[in-house]
Amino acid sequence: MAQDAADPAAPADPPAPVDPAGAAAGDDGRIGTREAARRLGVKPETLYAYVSRGLLGSRRARGGRGSTFDPAEVAALARRGRTSSSEDAASAQSPAEADAGGLGRVRTGITLITADRYYFRGVDATELAAAYTFEEVAEWLWTGVLRRGVRFEAPPQPLAAARRTAAALPADCGPMDRLRVAAIAAAAADPLRFDLAPEAVLGSARSLIPTLVDALPPAGPTHRGSGPIAWRLWSRLTARPADDASLEVLDTALALLIDHDLAASTLAARVAASARAHPYAVVSAGLGALDGPLHGQASALVHRMLADVLERGSAGPVVAEYLRGGQGIPGLGHRVYPGEDPRARLLFRLLERVPAAAPALAAARDVLATGARHSTPQANVDLALGAFSLACGMPAEAGETVFSVARTAGWIAHALEEYAERPLRMRPVGAYDGPRPEQPLP
Incomplete structure (x- = not known):
């Protein structure tokens, strides 16, 4: 499953009855829940919200009733600023979060996710992706203005540098390796990369995306020039001739995957932007975090x-092997959608129009039906991406490539937001859990 939303950590110990002894409930000089909450000026529920986010450590009290806290850690948390006026444990912002720019809850106007839908700047993202091209949706996300017919062009010098560098890698390197080095090479060839003015950043974005695509080795006849990104990317993913229905699936997938709130790679990109890294470095940070089986590689599985x-x-036998190994079934379930992933719903509908996709779709339906006997997970976007790449004769890594190219636009959108914020605000506060000072010199 693609990791497209932060997974709330479970509390170090779940909320327990408030310890009646207050400050005296602790051992080794520790204080109890009631006293810790009093010193922070919050309710016990909010105190445990801080624990669940790693902002405050806790330990079971002797006898198992309630929890105890280090008074020095509580005092340090209180000194970092005033607590949020809200006492709602689900939305309270601690002083540490405020000093870290709200790393637990980062203010953003890009993507909103609800129980069964998601929105780009307030507009249903699936409706945008169905109505407009990837480039048009990217412009909407960057600027809030829809530019019909927009095309992205790769400048000759950065593109030549990216191609040379990507081609110099060993033959068995995958597309993610080539995308990462292509981004670095393109940056080195752009002397204006350090200009973080919004228009300069937008110019870098509009040139970097086609540069990354055109730097990949062709799998079939290449499409050069000012064609759509999906049209040019197709020839990097498969040697099969492109048909309109398949190209529509690819373009829609790119638009759907541009952003999905603060996924791991997007958070990495925002941290880089907070330190005022240039747009190419922001994208490099995102590509690094994307390279894992729980995020970008999920569709390959x-x-x-x-x-x-x-x-x-x-x-049946395939699903049985996953379950016997204690693994989840790839492509089923998503941590932010209790039901079907809306991205999967649209892509499967479009795949119905692709004749070559019939066998892969049948296999996907078989997996869904078999998995439903074990539990009740529904399809996520990786199931649709995997079916698409298989149906179109693409390698297993093709979905990850689509994901990376699409998400580059989203990382730039978040970078533009972050450049307008206070520098270095994305600085979390560590919950130190090592030996207490003063330890003897080793």
Whole structure:
């Protein structure tokens, strides 16, 4: 499953009955829940919200009733600023979060996620992706203005540097390796990369995205010039001729995947932007965080699973192997959607129009039906991406490439927001859990 939202950590110890002894409830000079909450000026529920976010350590009291806290840690938290006036444990912002620019809850006007939908600047993202091209949706996310027919162009010098560098990698390197070095090479060829004025950043974004795509080695006849990004990316992913229905799926997938709130890679990009890294470095930070099985690589797992289903003729034995190994079924369930991922819903609808996708779609439906007997997870976007890449004769890593190219636009949108904030605000406060001072010199 693609990691597209922060996974709230479970509290170090779940809320327990308030310890009646207050300050005397602790051991080793520690204080109890009631006293810690009093010193911070919050309710016990808010205190445990701080614990769940790693802002405050806690320990079970002797006898198992309530929790105890280090008074020095409580005092340090209180000194970092005033607590939020809200006492709601789900939305309270601690002094540490305020000093860190609200790292627990980062203010953003880009993407809103609800139980079954998500929105780009207040507009349903699936409706945007169905109506407009990837480039047009990217412009909407960056500027709040829709520019019909916009095209992105790769400048000759950065593109030449990116191609040379990507081509110099060993032949068995994957597309993610080539994208990462292409971004670095393009940055080195752009002397204006340190200009963080909004228009300069937008210019870098409009040139970097096609540079990354055109730096990838072609899998078939290449499409050069001012064509849409999806049209040019297709020839980097498969040797099959492009048809209109398949290109529509690819373009829509790019638009859908531009952003999804503060996923791990987006948070990494915002941290880099907070330190005033230039846009190429922001994208490099995002690409680094994306490279993992729980984020960008998830669709590759789905691709291989569906290929296995088609080879065996049934999803039953394939799903059984995942469950026997204690693994989740790739492509099922999403941490922010209790039901079906709205991105998957749209992509599956479009895939119905692609004749070559019929076997992969049948395999995906078989996986869903088999998985439903075990639990009730529904399809996420990785299941749709894996079915698409398999149906179009692409390698398993193709979904990750689509994800990376699309999310580059989202990282730039977050960088533009972050450049307008106070520098270095994305600085969390560590919850130190090591030996207490003063320790003897080793």
